[in-house]
Amino acid sequence: MMTIxxxxxxxxxxxxxxxIGIPSAAANLARxxxxxxxxxxxxxxxxxxxxxxxxLSIGDGELAExxxxxxxxxxxxxxxxxxxxxDLGFLSAAQIDRFGNLNTTVIGDYRRPKTRLxxxxxxxxxxxxxxxxxxxxxxxxxxxxxxxxxxxxxxxxTGRGERARREISGAGPQVVITDLGILKPxxxxxxxxxxASYDGISVGRICAATGWxxxxxxxxxxxxxxxxxxxxxxxxxxxRTQVAHAGSVLAQREMHRLLQxxx
Amino acid sequence: xxxxxxxxxIDEYVDDGQSVALEGFTHLIPFAAGHEIxxxxxxxxxLIRMTPDLIYDQLIxxxxxxxxxxSWGGNPGVGSLHRLRDAVENDWPxxxxxxxxxxxxxxxxxxxxxxxxxxxMLRGYVGTDLSQVNGQIREVHCPYTDAAVAAVRAINPDxxxxxxxxxxxxxxxxxxxxxxxxxxxxxxxxTLIVTVEEVVESLSAPMNAIVLPHWVVTAIAVxxxxxxxxxxxxxxxxxxxxxxxxxxIARDRDTFTNWITRHVVRSRDHAEFLDSLAEAA
Numbered sequence: 001m002m003t004i005x006x007x008x009x010x011x012x013x014x015x016x017x018x019x020i021g022i023p024s025a026a027a028n029l030a031r032x033x034x035x036x037x038x039x040x041x042x043x044x045x046x047x048x049x050x051x052x053x054x055x056l057s058i059g060d061g062e063l064a065e066x067x068x069x070x071x072x073x074x075x076x077x078x079x080x081x082x083x084x085x086x087d088l089g090f091l092s093a094a095q096i097d098r099f100g101n102l103n104t105t106v107i108g109d110y111r112r113p114k115t116r117l118x119x120x121x122x123x124x125x126x127x128x129x130x131x132x133x134x135x136x137x138x139x140x141x142x143x144x145x146x147x148x149x150x151x152x153x154x155x156x157x158t159g160r161g162e163r164a165r166r167e168i169s170g171a172g173p174q175v176v177i178t179d180l181g182i183l184k185p186x187x188x189x190x191x192x193x194x195x196a197s198y199d200g201i202s203v204g205r206i207c208a209a210t211g212w213x214x215x216x217x218x219x220x221x222x223x224x225x226x227x228x229x230x231x232x233x234x235x236x237x238x239x240r241t242q243v244a245h246a247g248s249v250l251a252q253r254e255m256h257r258l259l260q261x262x263x
Numbered sequence: 264x265x266x267x268x269x270x271x272x273i274d275e276y277v278d279d280g281q282s283v284a285l286e287g288f289t290h291l292i293p294f295a296a297g298h299e300i301x302x303x304x305x306x307x308x309x310l311i312r313m314t315p316d317l318i319y320d321q322l323i324x325x326x327x328x329x330x331x332x333x334s335w336g337g338n339p340g341v342g343s344l345h346r347l348r349d350a351v352e353n354d355w356p357x358x359x360x361x362x363x364x365x366x367x368x369x370x371x372x373x374x375x376x377x378x379x380x381x382x383x384m385l386r387g388y389v390g391t392d393l394s395q396v397n398g399q400i401r402e403v404h405c406p407y408t409d410a411a412v413a414a415v416r417a418i419n420p421d422x423x424x425x426x427x428x429x430x431x432x433x434x435x436x437x438x439x440x441x442x443x444x445x446x447x448x449x450x451x452x453x454t455l456i457v458t459v460e461e462v463v464e465s466l467s468a469p470m471n472a473i474v475l476p477h478w479v480v481t482a483i484a485v486x487x488x489x490x491x492x493x494x495x496x497x498x499x500x501x502x503x504x505x506x507x508x509x510x511x512i513a514r515d516r517d518t519f520t521n522w523i524t525r526h527v528v529r530s531r532d533h534a535e536f537l538d539s540l541a542e543a544a
Contacts, residue, residue: 020339020340021340043366044288044289044290044441044443045288045441045442045443046441055340056339056340056341056501056503056506056507057289057339057340057501057503057506058288058289058339059288059289059290059339059441059443060289060501060503061290061440061441061494061496061500061501063441064290064440064441064496070440070441070442072442072443072444072446072447073288073313073366073370073442073443073444074370074371074373074374074444074447077366077367077370077371077385078367078370078371078385081367082367082385082386082387101390105363105392105393110392110396113351113352114352115348115352116336116343116347116348116351116352117337117343118335118336118337118343118344119333119334119335119336119337119363120334120335120363120364120365120366120391120393121314121334121335121365121366122335122365122366122367123365124365124367124387124388124389124391124393125365125366125367125385125386125387125388128386128387128389128390129386150392151390151391151392152391152392152393153390153391154389154390154391157390163390166389166390168389168390169386244503245503245504245507246504247500247504248502248504248544249491249492249494249499249500249501249502249505250491250502250537250540250541250544251541251544252499253488253499253537253541254541
């Protein structure tokens with residue numbers, strides 16, 4: 001449902017900087033449903049790619065083969081992202097706070113971490129330069145925390161215009177899509193506020209899954225359940241992906257060698 | 264440019280204590296060269312790579328590294344690099360000093376290194392805690408507008424190792440597909456080693472292709488499937504199933520050590536390594 005809810009929010013025609021996992025699935029679902037003209041840019045340097053299967057890594061060959069252009073990393077991050085050419089950036093994290101700041105670096109103390117996470121990757125500059133940010137993240141008191149253990153990527157920092165005062169070019173997180181509902185920053189305070197929930201999920205349950213007293217909008221809308229069409233397209237995409245990723249590269253090498261010895 | 268076996272080239276050009284960058288952004292990762300470094304028991308290396316990937320997980324777990332400069336240390340699409348985590352969280356098998364960047368910052372640091380500038384610049388790291396834990400991320404002010412800009416110290420590895428599709432007989436190297444920051448890492452280094460799928464009569468390179476001319480290449484070794492389980496565009500695909508399987512192998516210290524001994528240490532070269540994996544499958 002997270003994937004489908006995220007896909008629905010992607011505006012047609014937008015230039016979308018995507019990472020692996022739900023962002024990639026959501027962006028491709030949008031491309032295959034309501035937004036066939038969106039431009040997908042992966043940080044591996046693939047611009048305008050149209051993959052038939054979802055990539056496992058950010059640099060799968062599929063992305064380069066179906067791209068309009070493939071550029072180097074220094075180029076993708078400077079001429080394309082930093083220059084403000086990306087309409088939308090998708091991010092996820094291990095921890096988020098009420099102002100949409102994200103931690104993907106460590107749980108616990110930096111020098112003596114309880115859990116060492118992968119780290120920053122493209123996120124800090126995506127968070128800084130994409131015109132707007134969508135965040136996709138499962139909601140629990142462990143991930144929605146009052147205080148981050150480490151700030152990897154800036155959201156609204158301390159809120160109330162702090163992001164603008166620091167002259168950060170992009171507008172920051174515009175929506176947080178969780179497995180329970182949808183949050184948006186309130187105008188003025190910039191604090192994340194519950195604006196919609198999925199069918200059958202109570203506001204109380206969503207508040208209980210949040211590590212701070214969650215602000216709730218006056219009217220909390222209900223997100224319409226997935227349509228049959230959306231489910232079919234998504235399942236089809238996932239099935240193609242599974243088959244593609246299970247192929248054995250070493251078996252191909254064996255076969256190649258057998259063919260050569262027969263000749 | 265010198266043409267040799269991988270064994271000779273690593274023996275001659277990689278020394279204990281050096282800074283070494285095995286670059287390749289998910290594509291063309293020089294796995295065979297990394298395994299040869301491991302086999303030759305190089306120690307106290309400062310490893311540099313934007314995405315440490317499985318190859319540095321292996322070198323760190325095998326005790327080859329004292330320091331790591333990186334920008335994203337996970338198993339793409341799968342999860343953690345367990346050996347990297349164990350080193351940072353528990354100092355196993357030895358303490359690992361880390362210098363961590365964002366991708367944009369590290370790309371800028373390589374670019375500066377290639378141009379022999381003292382530092383690279385970017386509009387980045389604003390509002391993050393990264394500059395507090397990495398002394399190689401600082402701030403400078405524009406001499407014209409006084410705007411604050413992030414400054415990252417240039418990266419100039421002692422040795423950069425790349426894998427590429429092909430070289431010609433003179434030693435010119437062609438790289439195509441997803442090219443990451445390979446060209447920058449190559450030109451930032453003092454010594455450049457390249458493994459290739461094959462040597463060809465002519466590269467037939469398109470006019471604007473990425474070609475590293477033979478006179479910047481220190482040594483070349485021919486290693487078919489030298490990027491496996493990463494991939495070489497036009498030759499073989501990424502073994503995504505292996506990347507998934509790695510999670511289980513690397514999770515436990517003994518399982519990891521047994522795997523390294525059986526498949527990497529006991530194999531004389533990359534072809535034997537691939538054979539041993541195929542047998543085990």
